[in-house]
Amino acid sequence: MARTLLRLLRYGALGLGAVAALLPFYYMLIGALQKKRDTSLGGLLPDPSNLTLANLSGIDDSFSLTTALLNSLIMTAGVVACTLVFGLLAGYALAILHFRGRGLVFALVLLVQAIPFQLLMIPLYVMVVRYFHLADSYAGMILPFAVNSVAVLIFRQYFLQIPREIFDAARMDGAGELRILRSVAVPLVRPAILTAMLVTFIGPWNEFLWPFLITKNPDMQPLAVSLANFSQANSTFQANPMGAVLAGACVLAVPAVVLFLLFQRHFTSANLGSAIKG
Amino acid sequence: MTAPHPHRQEARAGGGSPSGPQLKGSPPPAPRASARAGRPPRPGRAHRVERWLGRHPLGLALTAPYTVFVLVVFAIPFGFGVWMAFHDYFFTAPGVSVPHPFVGFDNFTAVLGDGDTRRAFRNLGVFMAINIPLTVVLALSLAAALNSATRWRVFFRVSYYVPYVTASVATLAVWLFLFNGSGAVNHALGAWAPEPSWLANKHLVMPLIALYVTWKQLGFYVLLYLAALQNVPRELHEAALTDGAGRWQAFRAVTLPAVRPVTSLVILLSLITSGQIFTEPFLLTGGGPNGASLTPALLIYQRGLEQGEPDAAAAIGLILVTAVLILATISRRVMERN
Numbered sequence: 006m007a008r009t010l011l012r013l014l015r016y017g018a019l020g021l022g023a024v025a026a027l028l029p030f031y032y033m034l035i036g037a038l039q040k041k042r043d044t045s046l047g048g049l050l051p052d053p054s055n056l057t058l059a060n061l062s063g064i065d066d067s068f069s070l071t072t073a074l075l076n077s078l079i080m081t082a083g084v085v086a087c088t089l090v091f092g093l094l095a096g097y098a099l100a101i102l103h104f105r106g107r108g109l110v111f112a113l114v115l116l117v118q119a120i121p122f123q124l125l126m127i128p129l130y131v132m133v134v135r136y137f138h139l140a141d142s143y144a145g146m147i148l149p150f151a152v153n154s155v156a157v158l159i160f161r162q163y164f165l166q167i168p169r170e171i172f173d174a175a176r177m178d179g180a181g182e183l184r185i186l187r188s189v190a191v192p193l194v195r196p197a198i199l200t201a202m203l204v205t206f207i208g209p210w211n212e213f214l215w216p217f218l219i220t221k222n223p224d225m226q227p228l229a230v231s232l233a234n235f236s237q238a239n240s241t242f243q244a245n246p247m248g249a250v251l252a253g254a255c256v257l258a259v260p261a262v263v264l265f266l267l268f269q270r271h272f273t274s275a276n277l278g279s280a281i282k283g
Numbered sequence: 284m285t286a287p288h289p290h291r292q293e294a295r296a297g298g299g300s301p302s303g304p305q306l307k308g309s310p311p312p313a314p315r316a317s318a319r320a321g322r323p324p325r326p327g328r329a330h331r332v333e334r335w336l337g338r339h340p341l342g343l344a345l346t347a348p349y350t351v352f353v354l355v356v357f358a359i360p361f362g363f364g365v366w367m368a369f370h371d372y373f374f375t376a377p378g379v380s381v382p383h384p385f386v387g388f389d390n391f392t393a394v395l396g397d398g399d400t401r402r403a404f405r406n407l408g409v410f411m412a413i414n415i416p417l418t419v420v421l422a423l424s425l426a427a428a429l430n431s432a433t434r435w436r437v438f439f440r441v442s443y444y445v446p447y448v449t450a451s452v453a454t455l456a457v458w459l460f461l462f463n464g465s466g467a468v469n470h471a472l473g474a475w476a477p478e479p480s481w482l483a484n485k486h487l488v489m490p491l492i493a494l495y496v497t498w499k500q501l502g503f504y505v506l507l508y509l510a511a512l513q514n515v516p517r518e519l520h521e522a523a524l525t526d527g528a529g530r531w532q533a534f535r536a537v538t539l540p541a542v543r544p545v546t547s548l549v550i551l552l553s554l555i556t557s558g559q560i561f562t563e564p565f566l567l568t569g570g571g572p573n574g575a576s577l578t579p580a581l582l583i584y585q586r587g588l589e590q591g592e593p594d595a596a597a598a599i600g601l602i603l604v605t606a607v608l609i610l611a612t613i614s615r616r617v618m619e620r621n
Contacts, residue, residue, distance in 0.1 A: 011530070015428045019435070022425050023442040025498065029457040030445065032467065036460060045470055095349040104342030105335065110350060117357050121558055121607065123580045124600040127587040128363035129356070135377065152352040182341045211450035213562050218588065229452040233566055236456055247460050254453035265448040269441050272448075272506075 033258065036251035037061075060245060060252035067238075067249075068223055068231045070256065077210060077227040077257075080146045084209040085202055087151035092201060096160025097190055101172055102182070117154045122214075125149075130218055141222040150209050156201045163197035164190065200271045203264065210261055228257050367597035374591050390598035394586075400599060403577045404606070406489050410560060410578070411610075413493035415553045419546060422501055426508030427538065440509070444502035451499070451562045458495050459567055482568050485575035492563045492576060500556065504549050511545040512538070547618035551611055558607040579603040 035049060036042075040057040064070060098104065099111055129149060139145030171193070175185045191198075213229045220226045226234070232253040265272065332340060368390055370383045394400050429439055446454060461468050462481040469476035481487050515538060523533040561580040564570050570577040570585070579599055587596025 015432060016435075018424065018428050019432060019439050022421075022501075023439055026442045026446055026502065029454060029461065030449075032461065033453070033457045036457070045467075049467070091349045091352065094345040098339075098342035098345040102337075102339035102342035102345070104337035104339050104346075107337070107342060110346045113350065113353055117353055120357050120361060121555065121604050123559060123561075123583055124364050124597075124604050125357065125360045126580075126583060127593045127596045127600065128360040128367060130588065131374075131593060132360060132363065135374075149356050152349055152356060157349065182339060186345075207448050211448075211452070213450070213452050218584075229450050232456075233452050236452075236459075236566070250456045251460065254450075254456040258449045258453040261448050261450065262445060265444070266441065269437075269444070272444060 030258070030262075033251050033254050037248055037255045038252075039245060039248050042245050042247050057248075060248035061256075063245070063249040064232075064235060064253045067235050068226075070228075070253075072224055073226060073228040073231040074256070076143075076225060077229070079143050080212075080216065080227050081206060081209045083143060083147040084150040084153075085205050087147065088153040088156045088205045089198060089201060091152055092156030092160050093191065093194075093198075094186075095157045097164055097186055099157070100161045100164030101169075101190070114154045114157050117152070126214075126218070134219060140219050141225045143225075145219050146216050146227070147209075149215055150212070153205055153208075156205055159197055159201050159204070160194060163194045167193055196271075199268070203268050203271050206264065207261055211257075228253070232257055364597045364600060367594050368601045370594060372594040372597070374593065386594075390594050391602065394595050394598045394602070399574060399577060399582060400579075400602075402574045403579045403582045403599075404603075406576060407557060407560070407578055409489045410493045410496075411554070411557050413490055414497050414557060415550055417493070417497045418500065418504055418553050419549055421497065422504035422508050422549065423542065423546070425501070426505045426512055427534070429505065429509060430512040440502075440506070443505050446499045447502040449499075452566065454499060455495070455563060455566050458491075462491060479572075483572050485572050488568055488572065488576045492560070492567065495563055495567075496556065496560065500553075504552075507545055507549060508542060511542045515541040543618065547615060550614045550618065554607055554611050554614065558603055 032049070035051060037060055038051070038056045038058070040055045040059065043052070043055060061070075095110070095114070099107060099114070133145050133148060134140040137145070137148075139148065167190075171189060172185060175189050180188070211229060212227075213233060216227050217230045217233065220230060223231065223234075232250070235253065236250045336343060369385060369387065371386050371389075372383050375381050425439075425443065429436060432439070459482075460466055464480040464483070466480075469480060477484055477487055481491050519537050519541075520533055523537050524530070528536065559580055560578045561584065564576040564578050564581050565584070568576045570581050580603070583596045583599050583603075586599065587593045
């Protein structure tokens, strides 16, 4: 009897948590499809006579959705590429190679995670915009995210798990370190590459603050920034301004959520844990 | 790690430059050094490089891109920010060079004497007081329930994580329309709807933002706790139960101590996120009403970029980071004491 009650309680709590987590997404979808805003409780149910896709073209009138999506994509791809290359090289070196200063580099990797962005925001802005002249450019958007300590730690962790004998054998066979990295190490850590890609994809795709600071040209702004500006501008000339903003929110949310759902196995606590604890 | 000391001296003795040919051509110091270190005489060039740079000097080249980027993107701006906070720094037309005199703690006293700064830090205090305990309690309860659940595990885990992977800009839009004056929440509350409404209410706006951030981050912390719970031996829990402990007692005596390191980590990470709260007040309220949702990070943006006082902004940043660091140290001490 007490056991059943406990079970009921457990699933009740889990269900409540799931509803709380997912309800706003349902509301995002319904709100994006409404012809006229309906905030009553009945409005939460889809009403066929009040459904439309017009909100999507509504935001497209204010800013080019395709341009914004493309900008988001370029920024994200740039960040992921840099993260993978730098992360693989540094992770491999830290796990497998003995070189002077290895301890120092590893300390740096951990230290970088501890530096808060608020302290860097203003000086980084001054440097990138005033000294490097990278305002309104992809390079400027990508730069602060190009090094990602989490990726280095993920790769280091994976390389450490590979038996050292594999690398020693390749060396005995006369392979140079670069050759070993390319033909032995990288193929062995394919799962880590996928994990690192997924984990680092979300950051730049969702990032608002930094691109908001350094892009003033609407043609260069990623979707998160365009959408925030659109939502701030109180686009009253829209038939359903809320619907338009929520439609944009869907466009921004869908790629990250879909990728996550497809690859959710890779977002296990073990991966996150190892990424954080190093 | 090898200690290359003798060789460094040797290189200096050989003409001040450690480059290869010179060393090869100047053997006199070598026997001395190698005799002292008890190594075979006349080591080859490759051997020397190895002593100097380690067995795989290539490692230096492979980590170089990372290190250079860290210097450019983290170390130099960090130093620049600290320098800025102690100097009179302002924006000038491009190419114009003006003196930026050292002003000591002037920026700090000016900033601390400002009502906005104190309000922002007070708001941050309110945020932390709600966000951190709520995060720990909710994440641990959900993880514990999930750990002993047998069905629908993947569904629950995935749904908790969805808010975490979604852009703030997107989820904030929903919260904005749920909680604004004529939003669905007030509609549902009817006569109980707060007056003035959530986002315009100076008592409710900061708690609402704290609730939003808790909601958004929760999935991440649930997964952290779940990993820790899966490492707690089941027998320990069962032993406590057979010894006559109630379920709650067993939880307190076995589970809580076992997940203590994770709780410490969760508090630390929440503290760090709290310090960075910018997007939420910026998009939901712009810091209003009347500064009730102003946060230090938002203030840094306003002072530094909107009002053109980067030195004041840098000072606020330094105060913020110091405050977070102190809180993090205290929390770690407290968590590790028992």
